[in-house]
Amino acid sequence: MELLVVIAIIGILIALLLPAVQAAREAARRAQCLNNFKQISLAVHNYHDANRAIMVGAYGCCWGTWKVAMLPYIEQQPLFQLYEHGPKGTASDGYGDPPSARPWRNRYSHPVNMQVTTVQIPTFLCPSDRPNAPILGIQSHSYAANYGNTYIYYTEGAKHPSDSTLVHMGAPFDWVRVGATAEAGGGRSQNFSAITDGLSNTLLFGEVIIGQGTDLRGFSWWGDASGFTTYLPPNSPLPDRIYTASYCQNVKPNPPCDVSTSAEPINFAARSRHPGGVQVSFCDGSARFISDTIDLTVWRALSTARGSEPISGSQF
Numbered sequence: 001m002e003l004l005v006v007i008a009i010i011g012i013l014i015a016l017l018l019p020a021v022q023a024a025r026e027a028a029r030r031a032q033c034l035n036n037f038k039q040i041s042l043a044v045h046n047y048h049d050a051n052r053a054i055m056v057g058a059y060g061c062c063w064g065t066w067k068v069a070m071l072p073y074i075e076q077q078p079l080f081q082l083y084e085h086g087p088k089g090t091a092s093d094g095y096g097d098p099p100s101a102r103p104w105r106n107r108y109s110h111p112v113n114m115q116v117t118t119v120q121i122p123t124f125l126c127p128s129d130r131p132n133a134p135i136l137g138i139q140s141h142s143y144a145a146n147y148g149n150t151y152i153y154y155t156e157g158a159k160h161p162s163d164s165t166l167v168h169m170g171a172p173f174d175w176v177r178v179g180a181t182a183e184a185g186g187g188r189s190q191n192f193s194a195i196t197d198g199l200s201n202t203l204l205f206g207e208v209i210i211g212q213g214t215d216l217r218g219f220s221w222w223g224d225a226s227g228f229t230t231y232l233p234p235n236s237p238l239p240d241r242i243y244t245a246s247y248c249q250n251v252k253p254n255p256p257c258d259v260s261t262s263a264e265p266i267n268f269a270a271r272s273r274h275p276g277g278v279q280v281s282f283c284d285g286s287a288r289f290i291s292d293t294i295d296l297t298v299w300r301a302l303s304t305a306r307g308s309e310p311i312s313g314s315q316f
Helices: 002-051 066-074 077-082 296-303
Strands: 143-146 163-167 203-207 240-242 257-259 277-282 287-291
Touching: 002 066, 002 143, 002 203, 002 277, 002 287, 066 077
Parallel strands: 240 257
Antiparallel strands: 143 203, 203 277, 277 287
16 A cells, blocks of 8 residues: 555656656757857858858759858858859859759759758757658758748838738848749848848847648758748748648648738748747847747837838847
8 A cells, every 4th residue: 555655656746847857858959949040140140251241041942042051151061062063153152053054953952962951950950849851851950041021032122912011121131033044133142231220130040840741841951941931920820821732731740831822922930849939040140039929010020121110129
């Protein structure tokens, strides 16, 4: 009888301790995630010092994203050297050439580049997230570039098609439109001086949840998934949007998603597996946790580079 009592007491103690242990583990994972944000933000600053500009967010769908340009600045120079390089002096740091110049050679799925894209890079992975390689063993990651307040493939100054009061006011990362034969105009790298809202008031990176199965969210070697926007609040119950239904799996543990439309274009919200919010970094290199309950107007203002919205630190 006494043995049963002792066993029962031990069981109760374990039940009481388990949540505390899980909370401690999550706190450690969250701290490591925040450190990753600081590392990739510092890498952008080092890149900016060397090139007098922020790297391009993405070259079209498939010819390189900010992750390729960042590799030498997070102590991954060997991986950068493996990635197929274009002619010296072309825009792109040796990647991003349009298909007409080097057919398929710069695509993330080219066999040469898969030596890089199939590597799981810890600096790009939040420890609270779940790794996945949805296509050909190419790894997805947890961090995305800030593409502003409307939708992924934005045009600065354009209104959101379902909300005429919401105008894109610039973002730190831009994307280069790549046509079938050449760059079709638009898109560029920019320097910090162009972020007139202030570096400490402008988001640089945010978290996204890696999609499981064949879900391509977090598949950030691909231009569509390389960024997030603040059109939706953090961890929104509303769906992300992508143009092909098979690219997002609207089943748990994946976040909600739906097919994009003319009224609701391609879009990915900031999301995380941390309770209550998401980790982000700012253009000044700082990083912090943002609550899901942040005012949506403030959240959208934090993503604009040239919106001139009045924001105080107490608002976020």
